[in-house]
Amino acid sequence: MKLSLPENQKLRFLRWFDFRSWRVGMLAYILNRVTAIGLVVYLYLHLVVLSILTGGPTQWDPFVALARSPFFLALDVILLAGILIHGLNGVRVTLTGVGVGVGAQKTLFAALMLVGAVLLLAGAWKIFMG
Amino acid sequence: MALNVTLRMFRYRPDQSARYDMFKVTVPDAANVLDAIEQAWAQHDRALMFRHACHHASCGTCAVRVNGREVLPCIVPVKKYLDGDKPLTIEPLKNFSLVGDLVVDVANFFQKQAASGLVITRPTENKLEGKPIAYDQGLDPASVETVPFNRFENCIECGICLSACPTMAASVKFFGPASLAALERELDKTTDPQRRARLLELADDEQGVWRCHSAWECTETCPQNVRPAEAIMALRRRIFAQRFGFGK
Ligand code: SF4
Numbered sequence A: 001m002k003l004s005l006p007e008n009q010k011l012r013f014l015r016w017f018d019f020r021s022w023r024v025g026m027l028a029y030i031l032n033r034v035t036a037i038g039l040v041v042y043l044y045l046h047l048v049v050l051s052i053l054t055g056g057p058t059q060w061d062p063f064v065a066l067a068r069s070p071f072f073l074a075l076d077v078i079l080l081a082g083i084l085i086h087g088l089n090g091v092r093v094t095l096t097g098v099g100v101g102v103g104a105q106k107t108l109f110a111a112l113m114l115v116g117a118v119l120l121l122a123g124a125w126k127i128f129m130g
Numbered sequence B: 001m002a003l004n005v006t007l008r009m010f011r012y013r014p015d016q017s018a019r020y021d022m023f024k025v026t027v028p029d030a031a032n033v034l035d036a037i038e039q040a041w042a043q044h045d046r047a048l049m050f051r052h053a054c055h056h057a058s059c060g061t062c063a064v065r066v067n068g069r070e071v072l073p074c075i076v077p078v079k080k081y082l083d084g085d086k087p088l089t090i091e092p093l094k095n096f097s098l099v100g101d102l103v104v105d106v107a108n109f110f111q112k113q114a115a116s117g118l119v120i121t122r123p124t125e126n127k128l129e130g131k132p133i134a135y136d137q138g139l140d141p142a143s144v145e146t147v148p149f150n151r152f153e154n155c156i157e158c159g160i161c162l163s164a165c166p167t168m169a170a171s172v173k174f175f176g177p178a179s180l181a182a183l184e185r186e187l188d189k190t191t192d193p194q195r196r197a198r199l200l201e202l203a204d205d206e207q208g209v210w211r212c213h214s215a216w217e218c219t220e221t222c223p224q225n226v227r228p229a230e231a232i233m234a235l236r237r238r239i240f241a242q243r244f245g246f247g248k
Helices: A009-017 A024-055 A057-067 A070-097 A102-129 B033-043 B107-115 B160-164 B166-170 B177-189 B193-203 B217-221 B228-243
Strands: B002-011 B019-028 B064-066 B069-071 B088-091 B097-100 B103-105
Touching (some): A009 A024, A024 B166, A024 B217, B019 B033, B033 B088, B069 B160, B177 B193, B177 B228, B217 B228
Antiparallel strands (some): B064 B069, B064 B088
16 A cells, blocks of 8 residues: 555655644644745745846836736735735744743634734735725 | 444554555454554454553553544544544554554654653652652652652653654654653752753754744643643743843
């Protein structure tokens, strides 16, 4: 029988992403890492897209058209989701790290993610309709 | 009433590729998962490797994963997992080297426990840290420095928290939840400034408390309510207080 993730030594580097026994804390941990990687990738993507402007003033209009295309607007929403999840989860980590809300870390995570979801909906509305 | 249950057992030997074996066993209604594992060994395969000793959650030896989650199989009922014909998947702890089947190598973990200074003695031992212990002495707060604690630790060194910890999965060098909790307990046991400084230095190491990413899985899974995550947070506060002179 083929081995599942954690015992497979070739996939050892992915062991932190073993979501098979998800609990709230593990979910928070995985989300934090995935969004962190996503935000770093975005930073470079952002620089690549901005480099279009090095082509001179004539590149401005195509750049704006690209940035306003539905695909890029959708990317903006994903970016916002990443920032909210990572940032708000960071608030939980910081608070519990200094001893605040230690006994209620799961509730804290759920509440912060709820705040994030509301802000994401508002942000997505603004990005597409604003 | 007897229960018929199928165990989907992780099998591994260093010279073979790993696999899962299916064992059908019949156990009494009140059986715990360890009883079912023992039945698989007794009825199907005497080569099955697993560890156990006390059968009542005091030795911490038998820890495994059942359906992906870390438990002491000696205290969890088979009934809890029964779901139609679905087998119970029994696997070894994660984040340890495999020895064979359900047995993992705990040497690295125990070395860290020893480094934390947490000494656990058994009643047959009459010395702790070189000092004689009188068992009828009780716990006199005034003698806390001269009469060492004797097994007042909740931690049974089962390794469950290490298996559940995602930081441990990323690096086995991480000092780990149980050993950090042990450091916190040791700090409670001494007022000797030198010893306290040494313990805090260990906690403040690059593989110490700052590597924890607050997944809280250790506290969630610990069968003994040691609450290692809270201990890690307490250690951070101690280090912070020491660094910035709050005098804790
Ligand atoms: S802290 Fe809890 S889970 Fe970790 S080794 Fe000790 S008893 Fe087991």
